[in-house]
Amino acid sequence: MSTTKVEQRERDILGVSAIRPDGAAKVTGDFSFTSDMNAENMLWGATLRSPHPYARIVSIDTSRALALPGVHCVITADDVPGKPTYGLISSDQPVFARDYVRYMGEPVAALAADHPETCRRALALIDIEYEVLKPLTNAEDAIAGSFPPIHPDGNIIRHQRIVRGDQSATGPIIVEGEYEIGMQDQAFLGLEAALAIPDSHGKGVELHVATQWLHEDLGQISACLDLPPQNVRLILGGVGGAFGAREDISLQVHCCLLALKAGRPIKMQYGREESFFGHVHRHPAKIFMRHYAQSDGRIIKIEARFVFDGGAYTSTSPAVLINGITHTQGPYKCDNATVDGWAIRTNNPPCGAMRGFGVVQACFAHESQMDKIATAAGLSAVDVRLINAMETGDTLITGQAMESIAPVARCIIETDHIPLPAPLAANAHELLLPGGSGLTASASHIVRGVGWGVSMKNLMYSEGFDDFATARCSIKEGVVYLKFATSEVGQGFVTLAPQIARSVLGLDDVVVEPIDTQIGSAGSTSASRQTWMSGGAVDGACRLVREQIFQHVGKQNNIDPLRLVIEGTDIIDQIGTFRIAVREAIDGLSISETFEHHHKPTEELDENGQGNCHTAFAFVAHRAVVDVDPELGLVKVVQIATAQDVGRVLNPLSALGQIEGGIAQGLGLAVMEEIVIQDGKVRNPSFTDYLLPTTLDAPDVVAKMIEEYEPQAPLGAKGIGEPPCISVTPAIVAAIRDAIAKDLHRIPVRPQDICL
Amino acid sequence: MSMNEFYTLNVNGQSMQVQDSWVGESLLYVLRERLGLPGSKGACEQGECGSCTVLLDGQAVCSCLVMAATAVDSTIVTVEGLDAHGAELTDVQDAFVQQGAVQCGFCTPGLIVAIHHLLDENPQPSELEVKEAISGNICRCTGYGRIFAAVEQAVAVRKASHTS
Amino acid sequence: MIVAKNLEAALFALREHDDARVIQGGTDLMVEINFNHLKPTTMVSLRHIPELRTITRPDSNTISIGSGVPYSQLEIEPVASVLPALAQASRTVGSPQIRAAGSLGGNLGTCSPAGDTLPVMFALDANIHLQSADSQRTVSIHQFMTGVKRNVKRQDEIITAVDFPIIDGWQGYSKVGVRNAMVISVASACLVADHESGDVRLALGSVGPTIIRCRETEQWLKDNTSLTRNSVISPDIAREFGARASRECSPIDDHRSTAQYRRHAISILAARLLQKAYA
Known part of the structure; x- marks a missing residue:
């Protein structure tokens, strides 16, 4: 067990393990998650979903449901007053299906009633006649053009190639593989929930919702409601995790429509089963990769083909595709590449954002390939990665220069220096063995393996998108108020933002104002971007306020404001002896400043996949130690060692929490987590059958943070949310391969993949 | 669907009336939606996440799987009813906050109740006893590392207060 | 209520x-x-x-x-x-x-x-x-x-x-699930070695419409060994015992596993349990 102790903190400034301001409320049960909210005179909302992956809707009859006592209204596609569709990149997803349902679980109708059980019974009374159609479930059929379009926009969501360097280049080492990644679910614990309160005149609505991006939601919702955006007020309800699954609209529009129609507040709350149908998942993918390398293991050229199954609607598939293919090389030097990437529409569940966003899939393939190169070149897993390790200034296969700090070699070396765990004892406790309390094995049945994974992850949005963030800093009566629309989903921005303010301003009383749309956008809490983007915005706003304080103090004391700096909680004259406590200096001052942080512009890719499409990058290395029962195919991950490129640590405890949490999610994808789809139907929409790692599956994590200040980042800190979950998965798979000496090319690795 | 169940529950030392309820309601639903105690969370409705853990007659159980009307004549303690002995937080709650065991916080109340139950029965649990005791509490954010650290702190605090 | x-x-x-x-x-x-x-x-x-x-x-x-x-x-x-x-x-x-x-x-x-x-x-x-x-x-x-x-x-x-x-003998249970805790069984087995009668009894879970009692495998063992409290099971006997048990079950493919894996797992579980019983 960890022995990490919290250091004594004098002030909760940048660099210390400040504790969460919402921590006390969360441990006592006082914290209000969206699902905890209620309103006077409230009704419950519920959604009717398609049982078929693909069908034509012949008729919908809601009369029996409406007649059930306790039911207030039923709505269908006919009741959507504005835009009938929504979507993050392409508005191709219907609020309610009208003519066709294109995936199992697609919303067809919604209703409001007095009790959740009344809702359930009423849903069963909505009569829908479907003409069931043969679903498109194989992405290759779509690429081949052999399946009629299942959507007016066609079956190809996006196709993009990357062509770089010498296309005829080859080398003495040629390794290839076909890799498959299963569909992972974000499985946040706080299920989708919202509370919509209609304005008394019926021309506006207030929506409390758990989301990753308030302003994006606002735009999509108001268009569907046909209301001016100012008449739709979004307030962030308590968010129980997100991991990408709250980037798309789920129940937002339905809940508002019901509230406006019923003229009463509506609470909607998905159960776990519905949640599996109600949000997008991580894309399943098939990736072919062929590496050509020198006999010493240096990569010469990569050929790859990616097929991402986007499911029925676009969501963020185009961006996931680009992320995937532009990370084909991983954190390694490569001059020549030919990559063909497809994002496909099928009648499988829609897929979109999940932590790692396309890079998880690419990384599993490239890291599997690196081990094959190592074998062919006679190198260790460490040496093959070191010899190819990317450095700042290298050129990527997109032609983009690596301008970020790129301590790839250091991540690998530092990880390699972490001691390996003790060997499995002959009398090891049963709970430490694969199979655990199932008592399937004794220590003599177990084989240990070690494997590596290293990854590169882009930070922020790409391809010309200006995902800026806004923040306001105000001081009043000695207290700092911070206002932003940054979704706090658990990551801890509400901890970090006051740390920034304290560091910049030298004031300790900091209040985070309600998170809503009463200020400009903060962009999404995704892409490892909020520390950089919203952190930059808070930093910028605080600096503007500090400038005014310096002006004021300079004027009052006849000192050039440029000579003033903050030292602790004082303002001092760098040249003279003047010193005043900030608190004292701002007595009577009231200042408010708003700042927008924009990252450097990026470009779209051209037809050859060339262009400066990404903003910045972070790197991480993982080494996994696993114990495997080769006969039963069961795995226990013993230890994950990791060194992560973080730029600068702003809150060590939060950073460690992100690293450990991401590793658990990557472990899940490696050995247990998969939404099982058969003929377009989800077979396991529950926590009984979609397995998440438990305390007895969690490995010991030994983490080092590589601090090399990132000059491009406003605080010198890189995003840290995604990297932990990316290369840990291939590291675990490599460790299993090492233990059993068998090729594994699919994740999650199932027992039968190991032992049969 | 008849809403004809009337019964009394003993929650956090208080006698609470439940009126006009449906027989299929879980204890979790009744606590959250009828008795104004939303601290217990629902995340799976089938006993596979532990977010709804409460103490029922001194045993840690999933309140989503207790039919509320069967919990009459029993003692129910929720996260709201844990005794902090006059402090703002209990030792376990304080340890969670200090050790970074809270991220999104949705699993937290269930874990707090489960760990209180563990430490009340076994004040000096081994590492594996801790892991097994909370193996029914899924946390999706933390990977459990900081939660183990929090338990460790709570155990140390209890030990110190015992010896002093 | x-x-x-x-x-x-x-x-x-x-x-x-x-x-x-x-x-x-x-x-x-x-x-x-x-x-x-x-x-x-x-x-x-x-x-x-x-x-x-x-x-x-x-x-x-x-x-x-x-x-x-x-x-x-x-x-x-x-x-x-x-x-x-x-x-x-x-x-x-x-x-x-x-x-x-x-x-x-x-x-x-x-x-x-x-x-x-x-x-x-x-x-x-x-x-x-x-x-x-x-x-x-x-x-x-x-x-x-x-x-x-x-x-x-x-x-x-x-x-x-x-x-x-209450038997004079050994009994043990094993269960395969794809997680180290809180998991529904993919295949399970209980073996009882009754030292008084010398009988070994084996029952399997999750590999058929009901729990399966492996009577033929039990009989085969009885016919081919004479087990006492201090017997040692050879790897060959254990393997054959497992193989026969796996033939007695009738598992299906579902979202939790495959019939093939379940059969295989039973052969391993049964063999290991038998060896454990006489270890």
Whole structure:
């Protein structure tokens, strides 16, 4: 067990393990998650979903449901007053299906009633006649053009190639593989929930919702409601995790429509089963990769083909595709590449954002390939990665220069220096063995393996998108108020933002104002971007306020404001002896400043996949130690060692929490987590059958943070949310391969993949 | 669907009336939606996440799987009813906050109740006893590392207060 | 809701209401309700019936476990040393929270082939006590379970207790799941080595519509070995025992695993259990 102790903190400034301001409320049960909210005179909302992956809707009859006592209204596609569709990149997803349902679980109708059980019974009374159609479930059929379009926009969501360097280049080492990644679910614990309160005149609505991006939601919702955006007020309800699954609209529009129609507040709350149908998942993918390398293991050229199954609607598939293919090389030097990437529409569940966003899939393939190169070149897993390790200034296969700090070699070396765990004892406790309390094995049945994974992850949005963030800093009566629309989903921005303010301003009383749309956008809490983007915005706003304080103090004391700096909680004259406590200096001052942080512009890719499409990058290395029962195919991950490129640590405890949490999610994808789809139907929409790692599956994590200040980042800190979950998965798979000496090319690795 | 169940529950030392309820309601639903105690969370409705853990007659159980009307004549303690002995937080709650065991916080109340139950029965649990005791509490954010650290702190605090 | 304070009251309620269902811990039934598969009408709660929560020794060779004794009590003494396989199986049921509420009555009432304690009952030839307002009967577990989630219990009956023989020998339980805790079994096995008779009994879970008792494999072992307390099982015998057990099961492909893997897992579990029994 960890022995990490919290250091004594004098002030909760940048660099210390400040504790969460919402921590006390969360441990006592006082914290209000969206699902905890209620309103006077409230009704419950519920959604009717398609049982078929693909069908034509012949008729919908809601009369029996409406007649059930306790039911207030039923709505269908006919009741959507504005835009009938929504979507993050392409508005191709219907609020309610009208003519066709294109995936199992697609919303067809919604209703409001007095009790959740009344809702359930009423849903069963909505009569829908479907003409069931043969679903498109194989992405290759779509690429081949052999399946009629299942959507007016066609079956190809996006196709993009990357062509770089010498296309005829080859080398003495040629390794290839076909890799498959299963569909992972974000499985946040706080299920989708919202509370919509209609304005008394019926021309506006207030929506409390758990989301990753308030302003994006606002735009999509108001268009569907046909209301001016100012008449739709979004307030962030308590968010129980997100991991990408709250980037798309789920129940937002339905809940508002019901509230406006019923003229009463509506609470909607998905159960776990519905949640599996109600949000997008991580894309399943098939990736072919062929590496050509020198006999010493240096990569010469990569050929790859990616097929991402986007499911029925676009969501963020185009961006996931680009992320995937532009990370084909991983954190390694490569001059020549030919990559063909497809994002496909099928009648499988829609897929979109999940932590790692396309890079998880690419990384599993490239890291599997690196081990094959190592074998062919006679190198260790460490040496093959070191010899190819990317450095700042290298050129990527997109032609983009690596301008970020790129301590790839250091991540690998530092990880390699972490001691390996003790060997499995002959009398090891049963709970430490694969199979655990199932008592399937004794220590003599177990084989240990070690494997590596290293990854590169882009930070922020790409391809010309200006995902800026806004923040306001105000001081009043000695207290700092911070206002932003940054979704706090658990990551801890509400901890970090006051740390920034304290560091910049030298004031300790900091209040985070309600998170809503009463200020400009903060962009999404995704892409490892909020520390950089919203952190930059808070930093910028605080600096503007500090400038005014310096002006004021300079004027009052006849000192050039440029000579003033903050030292602790004082303002001092760098040249003279003047010193005043900030608190004292701002007595009577009231200042408010708003700042927008924009990252450097990026470009779209051209037809050859060339262009400066990404903003910045972070790197991480993982080494996994696993114990495997080769006969039963069961795995226990013993230890994950990791060194992560973080730029600068702003809150060590939060950073460690992100690293450990991401590793658990990557472990899940490696050995247990998969939404099982058969003929377009989800077979396991529950926590009984979609397995998440438990305390007895969690490995010991030994983490080092590589601090090399990132000059491009406003605080010198890189995003840290995604990297932990990316290369840990291939590291675990490599460790299993090492233990059993068998090729594994699919994740999650199932027992039968190991032992049969 | 008849809403004809009337019964009394003993929650956090208080006698609470439940009126006009449906027989299929879980204890979790009744606590959250009828008795104004939303601290217990629902995340799976089938006993596979532990977010709804409460103490029922001194045993840690999933309140989503207790039919509320069967919990009459029993003692129910929720996260709201844990005794902090006059402090703002209990030792376990304080340890969670200090050790970074809270991220999104949705699993937290269930874990707090489960760990209180563990430490009340076994004040000096081994590492594996801790892991097994909370193996029914899924946390999706933390990977459990900081939660183990929090338990460790709570155990140390209890030990110190015992010896002093 | 009828909250019965004693068995008689519960049985009376069942007789009076032919739509009535009993609920004990609720860990199976509430899932059915929460997932919209069951609409409860008249419910009879057994939670407060002390007779269903007792563990007795009706004679020196039998231990009788009340149908409402929670699994958490079966993991520890006095049950653990008498029925180690039951203790081991109970420890794998769901989560600690589930084990504090769920009980053998639920495993029997639900009769899922994945019910963790059912293979133990099959391997030990347990007897099930059923009682109604008008009658009582004792049914062998082999007759009790008739199919996937099907059994011979009538609507007006309550499962009151399960009788297990106390054997002089070894017993053990193994369960494969794709997680180290809180997991539904993909395949499970209980093996009992009765040192008095020299018999070995093997029952398998999650690999057929009911729990499967491997009578042919048991007979093969009996015919090809003469086992005593101090016997050692050769790897060849263990392997053949496992292979034969795997041929006796009839698993399916589903979202949890494949028939092929389940068969394979049974061959390993059975072989390992046999070797453990005589280690």
